[in-house]
Amino acid sequence: MVLKIRKNNDWRPNPAIFQPVTALETLDLSKNHLKSLDFLFEANLTQLQKLILQNNDLSVMNEKVFEALPSLQYLDLSLNPFVCNCSNAGFIHWVVFNRRVYVEGAFQYKCASPQAHLGAFLLDFNYRWCWESTGFFCFVSSSALVLLVILCSFIYHFLRVQLLYSFYLLRAFLYHRKRQGCAEIYDAFVSYNVHDEEWVYRELVPELEERQGWKLCLHHRDFQPGKAILENIISAIYSSRKTLCVISHQYLHSEWCSREIQMARVHESAAVGGDQDLIMMEKLRERKEKDEV
Known part of the structure; x- marks a missing residue:
């Protein structure tokens, strides 16, 4: 047909x-x-x-x-x-x-x-x-993808803390600009290591809050549950007139405490009236031992 x-x-x-x-x-x-x-x-x-x-x-x-x-x-x-x-x-x-x-x-x-x-x-x-150019393109693309995966893995395993910290530093700067002109909620944010918590609640808090009438921002009492630690630190520092750092050997070896003191320095350099005071625990202990002798 x-x-x-x-x-x-x-x-x-x-x-x-x-x-x-x-x-x-x-x-x-x-x-x-x-x-x-x-x-x-x-x-x-x-x-x-x-x-x-x-x-x-x-x-x-x-x-x-x-x-x-x-x-x-x-x-x-x-x-x-x-x-x-x-x-x-x-x-x-x-x-x-x-x-x-x-x-x-x-x-x-x-x-x-x-x-x-x-x-x-x-x-x-x-x-x-x-087909050769397509194959070459696929080779280059797949190689670039593999390198990107390796780079991302390297960043995640070795630099994620630094990148996260840089991100929160930027957020701290933006938070400061946003809060310019706003009144501080606290008189001071107290930065301390958990090993010094007993001294903070037994001696520092009664002295400043009960006797001198300060309003302090403390980790376990005033941080918002469920909120990222660095976000809580930023919020606490920028909501306080000053930062009190209780310095001890444990404090100096704590990563989070070092983050807090660096954040406080950023706040101090960026804000008019920002202030940072250091309380040296070892000197206080030495003085206390001399008084007892």
């Missing part, structure tokens, strides 16, 4: 028109200004042996269309404006290496674009370069 549909400028192919002619063996669709052959995927032309597509507007070919025609033996794509770039790499490879379908005049197909290949033969286009 032979079907010819030729010279129809406005024809829009529909797979449904081929359903009644599944036994079709020859199909001639020349001079129809076809731009795509995707309709053949659903045309169910299982017995089609000869396909003529001369003088259409086919520039980029999908070789899988022809693989979907199991009985196809002859194909004519003469006088189509082929694009000679990587979009036709798969089709060129199929034309050269397939042994099932004879492609009429394939070695005479010429490039219509781009300008650099105008008039050149389609099968002379170095399509392997497309």
Whole structure:
């Protein structure tokens, strides 16, 4: 069975028109200004042996269309404006290496674009370069991704504390600018190590709060539950007129205490009236021992 549909400028192919002619063996669709052959995927032309597509507007070919025609033996794509770039790499490879379908005049197909290949033969286009460049791009991309993962892992394992601290320093600066002109809630934020907590609550708090009427900000009493430690520290320092640092050996070896004293220094340098006082626990202990002697 032979079907010819030729010279129809406005024809829009529909797979449904081929359903009644599944036994079709020859199909001639020349001079129809076809731009795509995707309709053949659903045309169910299982017995089609000869396909003529001369003088259409086919520039980029999908070789899988022809693989979907199991009985196809002859194909004519003469006088189509082929694009000679990587979009036709798969089709060129199929034309050269397939042994099932004879492609009429394939070695005479010429490039219509781009300008650099105008008039050149389609099968002379170095399509392997497309796959090599794609492979190189994939190699570079995957290598960059691996390096990025390694870098992120390094940062996470070795620099996350420093980055987090820098982030909170920035937040502290922004918090200070936001609170400029606002009244402080506390007279002082007390920075101390947990080993000195007994002395703070037994001697420092009664002296300053009960006898002198200060309002102190203390870790375990005034920090907001569920809030990040550094956020609580920033809030406490910038909500207080001054910071009292209870310095001891344990304090100097504590990471969080060192963060607090650095935050206080940032506040002291950025704020007018910001103040930082140091209470030296070792000197107090030495004085107490002398008094007892």
